[in-house]
Amino acid sequence: MKKSITTILLLVLFILIRRFAPPSDHVLHAQSAVLTGIVLLSAYLLALLLKNVKLPKLTGYMILGVLIGPVGLNFLDHSVLDSLRFLEDLALAFIALTAGGELKYERFRQRAKTVLSLLTGQMAVVFTGLFFTLFFFASHIPFLSDLPEDIIIGLSILFAGTALSTSPATTIGIITEFKSKGKMTDIVLAVTVLKSIMVVLLFPLIMAWAKIYLIAGTSINYELLKTVGVQIVGSIVIGIAIGYIIITYLKYVQIERSLFLLGVSIVIIEVSALVHVEILLTSIIAGIVVENFSRKGEDLIENIEKSSLPLYIIFFSFAGAGLHLDTIQKALGLTALLVILRMLFLYLGNITGAVLAKEDGDIKKLSWLGFVGQAGIALGLATIIENTFPGAVGTTFKTILISSVVINELMGPVFFKYILIKTRETTEGI
Amino acid sequence: MTPLLSIVIITAIALAGSVFFNRFHISSWWMKGLAYSGLLYVLMGCLSGPEVLHILTVKVLDGLNILVTLVLGWVGFLVGLQTKYRGLKRFPLKYYLNGFINYLIAFVLSFTLLSLTSYLLKLNFLEIRDIFILSLTGAISSPIIIGSLLKNERVHAKLSYWLQFNAAFDNLLGVVSIGIWFSLFTYLKLDGQAGIKILRVVIPLLVAGMGYIIYRTLFDLLKSRQERLILNLGSLLVVVGTAYYYGQSILFVSFVFGSILANSRINTRALYRSVQDIEKPLYILLLFFAGAYFSVSPSKNLILLIGLYFGTHFISKIFMGPISNRSHLIREKVPVWIGIGNIGMGGLSLAMIIEYFLLSGAGPNGLLLSVLILSILINDLIAFRYLQGVVVIGSRVKKNLLSIK
Incomplete structure (x- = not known):
């Protein structure tokens, strides 16, 4: 009762604060500060409330985001979200550093075969399965039925390509929330992080390939591939450099480690923007370097975890606010089809990988549920696609893709929590 | 300069500084003084700022606005938390009277001298x-120096x-003064009916009260360390954000919030513990931001103002000794x-x-901030x-000098 009343009170308080505020030059910054406070408190309270119905806290944060985001009460409107983008990037950098920092080679060496098999199985089956299904059944799918064959091939490549993406933030968020440990946790985390790296590496190639079919007269743009290659190598090099800087600092400087990590995250964001590299990839690589090339991995995780809760709340509430729920109704049928197909091929790909790795039991039957979540990367990719293919095709594609991401992102944490409880790798939240 | 090189330089400074302060015994008084004043962090902020290495560009600083707001709120909040009535009661009344007179004289003298010289020198x-x-x-002084000693x-x-x-x-007194000043300033600046104007001055304080109810x-309910962090950050952001929204002093409104909490039935020892975790990093951030906003290029106005500020500041504080001796604050005589020691x-x-x-x-690259940073040093x-x-x-066994508080 206390929780629900306080949540409502906080939202009413914001309405009153906004109602009487005088006009000024710094309205946006001030509003952002108040809203961040309200999000921190009310998202956490809502998450506690939803815990009673066995939903993970991450889902609670996202639901609060949806409630006060542009499709809900519109407190967190686009201008506020833009002004707080930096905070969201900061949270992403921290989460990705944690994800990399959890990947200890020695721990995964004995599970390397399973991880690689699942990764290969999922990527191969999801991509080819979705591509061929959409291509061969295009005449029965409303959005695709009237389009020329080349366009259908191009769009099928894009749908299949974006279906590969997953959400390392959700995975690490759930692992942190439920303090899970064990085989399933290790495997899902490793596959998710590696798959995210693969998606970042492969997506430019997929885009270039799709363009050949979607834009008449386009051939493989080698210059673009070169640029992308340089960016990827850049991400890795910068990630390694930052990893070593963190190691040196943790080793020799005994003070203000959390503050230093905040500084490092800011540097990652800035450098990523300057030289056009991926925050996610750079941070994951930096985390992997710290974990595997020093004895400071534990220190890194410990220092990040000290302040991780506010960052998770901010990241997932903003992600919720950014979910375009209103788009679902525009393409409900196709969205549902895409979600079901993705899950089906994810299941089949996972079984294939498990069989190859001679895995049985829970890993074979259940682990696919840990990969349902999709987030930031897929949304980013959808925007790139819309910009690359302006007009009705690009916009409709984005709508469908975002809608499916919304559904996957809301289901992902619930499914992952379910398998962690089922495999007894967590005792929290049971 | 390339960002990577900037990172290397900053890390090198941090490492060198830390190794230097941690490993070597510093006997020089001025090095100790500089360490106490937080120079290293100001310097790092300055080097990272838009005028030197461009790591903290104007865009980044703009993005970090919310963090600056939070830091200001935290400073006021901590001052407020120290105003527990039971604690304040322990000090004799003559301490308060003497402190108030010293503060008033320092402020009035400083203001008069600065206004006069500013007028005469055009x-x-x-x-x-x-x-x-x-x-x-x-008019205010640094509790850090005496605390460190x-x-x-x-x-x-x-x-x-x-x-x-x-x-x-x-x-x-400084926090209360700036609060009153901003309230008056906002009241006079606002258009509209007196009732609405008063409401806009009062709302941030009401939100501070509301913040207390929510906090209480x-x-x-929120008991773990991480949950308490959420509670502290969340409630403080609502309070300071409202003050900012209404053009009121963030320091003052968060001070009021802290003061209400300090005098409530909440276990302040537990509260202190949770607040202390974040106090030092935020204070360092404040020094860092100040450094980033610092205007590096020296100008005639800057040098003139530093001289003027130092002079008036010195004169306005010098009366503290004689005045305090008249109040018989301690058994021995206060040095004239x-x-x-109070500047x-x-x-x-x-x-x-x-x-x-x-x-x-x-605008952040103000002359006043540069004057203040140099004057602090x-x-x-x-x-x-x-x-x-x-x-x-x-002397005692030396500790880490970078531990400002």
């Missing part, structure tokens, strides 16, 4: 509100105790020149000037040197 770049804020910052040296107990009280009390409700400035004055820029929209060194001579009676 310093048109200085507005009356600039002089006002400079005088406010000049207490922590690291064997000191004259009663004198140090009184000096520490004095510094803490003028900080409190959730305090027993004790005012010199150190510290974090709150920086917070006040940053708040002034944030709320008045005067000069004044803290002088104050530290003087207090070392007067207060310290022996």
Whole structure:
């Protein structure tokens, strides 16, 4: 009762604060500060409330985001979200550093075969399965039925390509929330992080390939591939450099480690923007370097975890606010089809990988549920696609893709929590 | 300069600084003074800022606005948390009277002298509100210097105790003054009916009260360390964001919030524990931001204003000794020149000037901030040197000098 009343009170308080505020030059910054406070408190309270119905806290944060985001009460409107983008990037950098920092080679060496098999199985089956299904059944799918064959091939490549993406933030968020440990946790985390790296590496190639079919007269743009290659190598090099800087600092400087990590995250964001590299990839690589090339991995995780809760709340509430729920109704049928197909091929790909790795039991039957979540990367990719293919095709594609991401992102944490409880790798939240 | 090179340089400075301060025993008084004043962090901020290495570009600083707001709120909140009535009652009334008189004289003298010289020298770049804020910052002193001496040296107990009280009390008066000033300023600046204007001045304070109710409700519910962090950050952001929204002093409104909490039934020891975790990093951030906003290029106005500010500041504080002796505060006589030990400035004055820029929209690369940063360094060194001579009676085992508090 206390929780629900306080949540409502906080939202009413914001309405009153906004109602009487005088006009000024710094309205946006001030509003952002108040809203961040309200999000921190009310998202956490809502998450506690939803815990009673066995939903993970991450889902609670996202639901609060949806409630006060542009499709809900519109407190967190686009201008506020833009002004707080930096905070969201900061949270992403921290989460990705944690994800990399959890990947200890020695721990995964004995599970390397399973991880690689699942990764290969999922990527191969999801991509080819979705591509061929959409291509061969295009005449029965409303959005695709009237389009020329080349366009259908191009769009099928894009749908299949974006279906590969997953959400390392959700995975690490759930692992942190439920303090899970064990085989399933290790495997899902490793596959998710590696798959995210693969998606970042492969997506430019997929885009270039799709363009050949979607834009008449386009051939493989080698210059673009070169640029992308340089960016990827850049991400890795910068990630390694930052990893070593963190190691040196943790080793020799005994003070203000959390503050230093905040500084490092800011540097990652800035450098990523300057030289056009991926925050996610750079941070994951930096985390992997710290974990595997020093004895400071534990220190890194410990220092990040000290302040991780506010960052998770901010990241997932903003992600919720950014979910375009209103788009679902525009393409409900196709969205549902895409979600079901993705899950089906994810299941089949996972079984294939498990069989190859001679895995049985829970890993074979259940682990696919840990990969349902999709987030930031897929949304980013959808925007790139819309910009690359302006007009009705690009916009409709984005709508469908975002809608499916919304559904996957809301289901992902619930499914992952379910398998962690089922495999007894967590005792929290049971 | 490339970002990567910038990172390397900053890390190298941090490493070198830390190794230097941690590994070597610093006997030089001025190095100690500089370490106490937080110079290293100001320097790092300055190097990272838009004028040197461009790591903290204007865009980044803009993005970090919410963090600056939070830091200001935290400073006020901590001052407020120290105003527990039971704790304040322990000090004799004459301490308060003496502290108030010293503060008032320092402020009035500072303001009068600065206004007069500014008028006589035709310093048109200085507005009356600039002089006002400079005088406010000049009237307060640094509890950090005396706190550090207490922590690291064997000191004259009663004198140090009184000096520490004095510094803490003028900080409190400084926060209250800036709060009143911003309230008046907002009231006069706003258009509309008197009722609405008063409401807009009062709403941030009502939200501080509301913040207390929310805090009190959730305090027993959110018990773990991380949950308490959420509670502290969330409620403080709502309070400081509202103050910012309404053009009121963030320092003052968060002070009120802290003061209400300190005097409530909430277990303040537990509250302190959770607040302390984040106190030092935020204070360092304040120094860092100040450094980033610092205008590197020296100008005639800057040099002139530093001289003027130092002079007026010095004169306005010098009366502290004679006045305090008349009040018979401690059994022994207070040294006549004790005012010199009180010219150190510290974090709150920086917070006040940053708040002034944030709320008045005067732009971050202001002359006043640069004047203040340089004055802090000069004044803290002088104050530290003087207090070392007067207060310290022996030395203890040295601790990490970067531990400011």
